[in-house]
Amino acid sequence: EDKVVQSPLSLVVHEGDTVTLNCSYEVTNFRSLLWYKQEKKAPTFLFMLTSSGIEKKSGRLSSILDKKELFSILNITATQTGDSAVYLCAVYGGATNKLIFGTGTLLAVQP
Amino acid sequence: DAGVTQSPTHLIKTRGQHVTLRCSPISGHKSVSWYQQVLGQGPQFIFQYYEKEERGRGNFPDRFSARQFPNYSSELNVNALLLGDSALYLCASSLERGTDTQYFGPGTRLTVL
Numbered sequence: 616e617d618k619v620v621q622s623p624l625s626l627v628v629h630e631g632d633t634v635t636l637n638c639s640y641e642v643t644n645f646r647s648l649l650w651y652k653q654e655k656k657a658p659t660f661l662f663m664l665t666s667s668g669i670e671k672k673s674g675r676l677s678s679i680l681d682k683k684e685l686f687s688i689l690n691i692t693a694t695q696t697g698d699s700a701v702y703l704c705a706v707y708g709g710a711t712n713k714l715i716f717g718t719g720t721l722l723a724v725q726p
Numbered sequence: 727d728a729g730v731t732q733s734p735t736h737l738i739k740t741r742g743q744h745v746t747l748r749c750s751p752i753s754g755h756k757s758v759s760w761y762q763q764v765l766g767q768g769p770q771f772i773f774q775y776y777e778k779e780e781r782g783r784g785n786f787p788d789r790f791s792a793r794q795f796p797n798y799s800s801e802l803n804v805n806a807l808l809l810g811d812s813a814l815y816l817c818a819s820s821l822e823r824g825t826d827t828q829y830f831g832p833g834t835r836l837t838v839l
Binding site: 619646647649651656657658659660663703705707711712713714715716717718719 | 729730759761766767768769770771774782783784814816818826827828829830831832833835
């Protein structure tokens with residue numbers, strides 16, 4: 616069965632800390648891995664990764680994919696309270712070409 | 727440009743009733759997907775529609791159905807509601823069927839009493 620596993624489930628840090636969120640997957644017909652940030656309702660798109668070893672960066676956020684070891688990490692440097700959210704990892708693939716989500720990592724950044 | 731829009735924002739129903747949720751994709755996007763997200767879990771895929779045809783279906787009972795209109799908007803219908811159908815229902819749109827990046831709407835919070 617296709618699955619995406621995220622760790623940790625939750626994390627509490629202080630402003631200025633650096634965090635690393637993990638996502639491992641076992642998905643047939645892998646096409647891409649996506650990261651989303653979900654604050655209240657709508658998940659907002661962060662990154663899409665298709666190739667191993669190529670870092671994608673946007674401001675303080677960066678992500679990289681390892682297709683050999685079947686995992687990805689999302690790094691956030693110099694965290695701010697506005698980074699508090701659930702971070703979702705999803706893999707596009709499977710038998711019916713769909714987005715398969717992990718359960719998410721709840722990040723809380725304290726002042 | 728407007729993002730994905732969904733209506734209604736919140737909905738309260740009782741067991742056995744049916745519900746219709748609506749979604750308008752980003753202008754120019756032809757594919758719409760529906761997801762169910764229960765508290766503490768990631769979204770679960772329900773349907774994907776492209777060019778008014780169902781292109782994918784998740785592991786949901788036949789009580790769930792959907793359709794896509796010529797303007798690419800979509801409706802999700804759920805019949806014979808159960809308490810376990812209480813969830814956030816998310817709609818996502820993408821340019822084409824095979825485009826991986828999906829953009830999500832704000833969702834409809836359905837509560838079944």
